[in-house]
Amino acid sequence: MKRILIVDDHAVVRGGLRQFLASTDDLEIAAEAATGFDALALIPGGDWDLVLLDMSLPDINGLELLKRIKRMRANLPVLIFSMFSEAEFAIPALDAGASGYLNKDSPPYQILSAIRTVVDGGRYVSPSLGEQLLSGVASSSQKAPHETLSRREMEVLLLLSKGVTLTRIGDSLHVSVKTVSTYRTRILEKLGVKSNAELTRYVLQHKLG
Structure with missing residues (x-):
């Protein structure tokens, strides 16, 4: 069973993901953190296979928290799970060490696919982001x-x-x-x-x- 730490300040999101992943036989939400500092306290001692990280937290900016997590445990996969625009934030997050970027509007099958891809050591980008990366960004x-x-x-x-x-x-x-x-x-x-x-x-x- 792969152990996931979810970092999100919305209890309804944490609860929804816990219930959703409970229906699988290979993934579980092993712990939850509602703030960045709570997450940093859990990172060192936990046997985590994945951190599912929101970009908008009440105390630490998501990108800054991502960098701190990667400094603490460089090999720990982090999947960004956010409402922020993929076009705006996905590439900076990937550059900062995230293994993938997933919008909260994504359908359930895509959420599950992204989590399993990253847990297994891969990198996940949505089809739309993949096209953007291939075609290049718009001119300045x-x-x-x-x-x-x-x-x-x-x-x-x-x-x-x-x-x-x-x-x-x-x-x-x-x-x-x-x-x-x-x-x-x-x-x-x-x-x-x-x-x-x-x-x-x-x-x-x-x-x-």
């Missing part, structure tokens, strides 16, 4: 404003849109408040907005978080 002239943000700027944007303070963002990303403030200024300029409220509106309008 066609990019939306948020697509010009760096990976770290995107992380800061998502945290700001949730009302996280500069101090807490700095603590989460291990940078100074001054550095976070610099990121915020760059983000405002690139997106053409003037306040955190407008940042939040932009994130909601573009379904980024």
Whole structure:
């Protein structure tokens, strides 16, 4: 039986996956974590075959948590399971060490296929992402404003849109408040907005978080 650690702040998602995988004879949700720090406490001592990781957590950005997990246990497979746009976040997640990226809107058979592929040591990308990787990304002239943000700027944007303070963002990303403030200024300029409220509106309008 393959043991899965699920990291997601929504109890309904954790419960749904536990019930769904209970119908299989080779997979089980062995433990759950609702926050990034809870996950980090479980990673070292657990006999995990897979981490199923949400990108949006209340304390640590998903990409940052992924990097920390891979630093702790480089060979532990991590499958991203997120509502975030695959086109926006899949490639950064794969670059950061994820073994696959799966959208929460995926049908059950695809969820099961992705989990089994990654548990068996493979890498999973959806057919649509596979086509994107083969065809290449759109030219920079066609990019939306948020697509010009760096990976770290995107992380800061998502945290700001949730009302996280500069101090807490700095603590989460291990940078100074001054550095976070610099990121915020760059983000405002690139997106053409003037306040955190407008940042939040932009994130909601573009379904980024």
